[in-house]
Amino acid sequence: MLKLKIKVKHLFALIVALGASFILLQLLVMPKVEVVVAKKHYEQGTANGKSELLQVIDASSGDDRWALIQQYMIENGSDLGTTSYDVIVGVETFYSNMVTSYPDEPHWTSEEKIKYLKDYLNGAPANGYLVRAAKQLALEYLTLGQTKNALGALEQTEQRLPRNLYNQSKELKLARARICVNADAFDAAERLLDELSLSSIPEASYLSDSIAKLKSQIVEQHNNKASSVSGTINRSDGKPMAGIGVFLRDSREVYHSLREDEPYLTMTDSEGNFSFKGVVPGSYVIYIGLSFDQIDGWTRPTKQDTEWIDIRGEENVTRNITLQRLIQIHSPVDEQVITGKTIKFEWEAVEGAAYYTLNGTLPIENGSVGSIIKDHIESNSIELPLETLYNAASGYSYTKIGDKDVPDPTTVLGYANPSSRFSWNVEAYDANGKLLTRSDGYRLNEKTMGHLPFFYLKEHTLTDADQLLLAGHMDDALLKYQADYERNEQDPHSLRMIVKLLGIKATENKQPLGADSIPYLEKLAGVDDNGNTLSSLIDYYGRIGNWSQVDRYYDMLNEAHQGKVPSYTQAQYGRLLLKQGKVQEGEEMLRQAQENDPSNRFIGDYIASVIYTSGNFDKAVGLANLYPERSYYGQDNPDWSKLVHGMSVESQGPNKESYFSKLQEALQGCFSGDQGHTDDWIDEPAFASMKAFITAVSEVD
Incomplete structure (x- = not known):
């Protein structure tokens, strides 16, 4: 057995050395470790990350202290300036x-x-x-x-x-x-x-x-x-x-x-x-x-x-x-998985609210795209069939598959994608349509956070056509959806996807939906209680002049929206009435649209219809002043008040009646969409103010 002999003085020296090392560790090494750990926890947003970093700052001095404040407070802080708000x-x-x-x-x-x-x-x-x-x-x-x-x-x-x-x-x-x-x-x-x-x-x-x-x-x-x-x-x-x-x-x-x-x-x-x-x-x-x-x-x-x-x-x-306080949501929340045929949305009731709008969002890379799921809900809860979500109109993003930018298949599938995590929010409105508050906003601490608005829909099982779509084979997927629908016309999913993919192809070709799309649109209109396909049908039949179908589908849209058709569609229908020669009916529809359209985008058409039916320039000037067309994205829009006033002055004199007749003739060309007739008339040298007005009306879009 080996015996180790250590002299007392050597043992004492060893203890002193170990003590010194421990002190050195405490004084020099441990503080640096604490700083590194505190920085990491703060950067990762851990629960105590901020308090740990503040303790490190408080324990530091001199240049070390200033460097920490620089890096973690000043570098990412907001300075004085117009854009310095969170x-x-x-x-x-x-x-x-x-x-x-x-x-x-x-x-x-x-x-x-x-x-x-x-x-x-x-x-x-x-x-x-x-x-x-x-x-x-x-x-x-x-x-x-x-x-x-x-x-x-x-x-x-x-x-x-x-x-x-x-x-x-x-x-x-x-x-x-x-x-x-x-x-x-x-x-x-x-x-x-x-x-x-x-x-x-x-x-x-x-x-x-x-x-x-x-x-x-x-x-x-x-x-x-x-x-x-x-x-x-x-x-x-x-x-x-x-x-x-x-x-x-x-x-x-x-x-x-x-x-x-x-x-x-x-x-x-x-x-x-x-x-x-x-x-x-x-x-x-x-x-x-x-x-x-x-x-x-x-x-x-x-x-x-x-x-x-x-x-x-x-x-x-x-x-x-x-x-206003954000609305608290109750269900579905916190990544709830929905497997049945219906889904119930529930949220906090808002004082003074006459109705609510329910919105959903689909995830995309670095963000989301949203759509209205159901509007004019009079209670603070609603149970919907999943078909309502599947039918909800939604945008789509683009993603890169191989070396091509293509529509992101997950967003094209929309709520039928069982792998996507969806979210939702509500808006509360009073009886006059004024927005009172919403559930979607910034919630940054435990008191305001509440439930998270995420959920999954697992009811739909991916089809072979879905798998083709997710693999980026859009044309093959369309053919497969069409074949599936031909075999089973009670297959609403294939029908929806056919309409979506045909719409995407038309958009990419910069063309409106063609005649080959209409049978699918009409069949989907019969099973989609949201009415999302009806605007496309109104547009198609308006282009080919089938007015009975235009009226039919507008009535269906009006019923689907409970008498509250979006102002843009109202205005387009009003323009189609003008195109038919129903100027008084078109004027009334444009009036209704104008009252609901803050952009005043179609005020030119409304003023033109008023002048055509009444010949009253003063009334038209009043409308132009009441509804100035908003100039978006730096574009210069017409000054309708100035244009109408110019015609009012120009019309004075012995030829006043013939002036108005000439104006009606020119407006008929605008209303009918006969751009060739309008261009020929504009080339005539007389009546500069009238020509300026007709030119502006013909360019309303």
């Missing part, structure tokens, strides 16, 4: 502005950001990060309605910056000037702008342009005769919403993302008030920008027909906005 809400538009290196990271509260950004401003090195920290801190203060603190943070940082960062110093001064203008502190704003103007600023630069715009804004806001738009933003529980970004956007810009040079922008004050002065004539909508904390569990219910603001000049318009 969520932008516009006309039927929700989108998140947040771009982050860590998609799963938890968000910081205002209290957390203020605490650590204040520390950063007081102790971190004076560099570009310091400027960003100041802007972010100012934004947090403004969100809380603390304008004085926001200005103080910017001024403090400006004083700390060294001379070599003079451009950043000017940025901070400009930011202070903007805040002063929005707070109606015009003297302070003008002083800051004068200081900037005295410094060396290149002409035609971003800074010089911004200074000029702010000075012009001050002048406009001093103009007591100029139009204004003001209001208050509150929650439905009465809480005023301070620090909300408010943007008044021209109709040509409403579907574009916010830009840094938005002409009308402000923030709500501590009482939730906002105001725009010096607003030039035009059509506008209000967009708002919110932090996640402000939108969590709430929504701004928006629909176009209640959101437009038309400014003619010297008006003071008030538009208040109320955020």
